[in-house]
Amino acid sequence: MSKVKRRTEVTVNKETVTKLNKWKKDLLEKYRPYLTVRDVNQIGRRHWLFCPIQKRHVHLLSDGEYRTYKKILSSKSVVKIEEQYALDIDETLDIAIALNAIHPRDWETNLGYVMTTDFVVTYMNKSGSTYRVAYTFKYWEQIYEEVDGKVNKIKPRTWQKFDIERQYWKARGVDYRVLTERDATKAEAWNFDYFELAYDFKASKSELTEFAIGFVEAWLSAPHKWLQDHFKTLAGKTGKSFQHIQSLFQYMGLHNLLPINCDKHIRLFRPVELEL
The missing domain is CATH 3.40.1350.10 (Trna Endonuclease; Chain: A, domain 1)
Incomplete structure (x- = not known):
């Protein structure tokens, strides 16, 4: 013993x-x-x-x-x-x-x-x-x-x-x-870093609501389009810059205001998945 x-x-x-x-x-x-x-x-x-x-x-x-x-x-x-x-x-x-x-x-x-x-x-x-x-x-x-x-x-x-x-x-x-790394993947960390770029971004509640509705509608009509194409579409409709639209998306992701699937790397030249 x-x-x-x-x-x-x-x-x-x-x-x-x-x-x-x-x-x-x-x-x-x-x-x-x-x-x-x-x-x-x-x-x-x-x-x-x-x-x-x-x-x-x-x-x-x-x-x-x-x-x-x-x-x-x-x-x-x-x-x-x-x-x-x-x-x-x-x-x-x-x-x-x-x-x-x-x-x-x-x-x-x-x-x-x-x-x-x-x-x-x-x-x-x-x-x-x-x-x-x-x-x-x-x-x-x-x-x-x-x-x-x-x-x-x-x-x-x-x-x-x-x-x-x-x-x-x-x-x-x-x-x-x-x-373990199975609980926190490279993709999830990458996506949060991407969202975090908009930490100091400022937007009104009405602008965020308008963007969320517009982005979801654009995604539903063409879920396989690249993310950058959705940004370009919304920029053309709203008269705002591509960068401003991207910052709105990043801010929404950072604060969990859009149902974004973060299991895969979010890239401008790839489709993004929403969990609707």
Whole structure:
């Protein structure tokens, strides 16, 4: 039988505690991620970008995290997204012991690492109340395998870490979910980037309504036409520029005001699909 790990086997140094406490103090003024792209020495693409919607710099540690961030941000019910969110190390150490799991650590020094959750998202429901959901992103092939049509979990050590996170958030009444690139595709991220170009665009409610009616009518009459052809048609009918019409479409997509199918890349030289 395996013995329960004693907490003293993993220690925490002063520098780790100081960094974590400073991060907690900083949160009293505004959010900042515990980890940034500068802190992570790993192979792969990282993204340090300014988000015009959250109006702050965002640090995403892989292409998959980038796409997941964009997918979550596209939801109408999202209030805020907090990435690279630190977990209290005293609590995660206790959870690891209770689960008979090894806490993330430097295997040479046995110094514990502060665990982070990739995204902690605050949503607002229809009644106006807010709730949070915690998400971890991992590439599908890093945690699953498919054998004879059956999907199995692999990398037990990784799932141990997920279990520690899940218990941490459960104690706070927060749902915890593991996402992969199958939950946030390249096309969805591409489309949101395209829509986001119109973030500062201004239009009246009446103009948006007029455009929505005109675009749906044009699409219904010729659903296989290229998107740019619909823009040209509406520009000719309204006397507005092609760019203005495109900005209206992007704004509508950004704010979920048109039932646009975003499963495929939206391109000017391709048809667009509406979910009517």
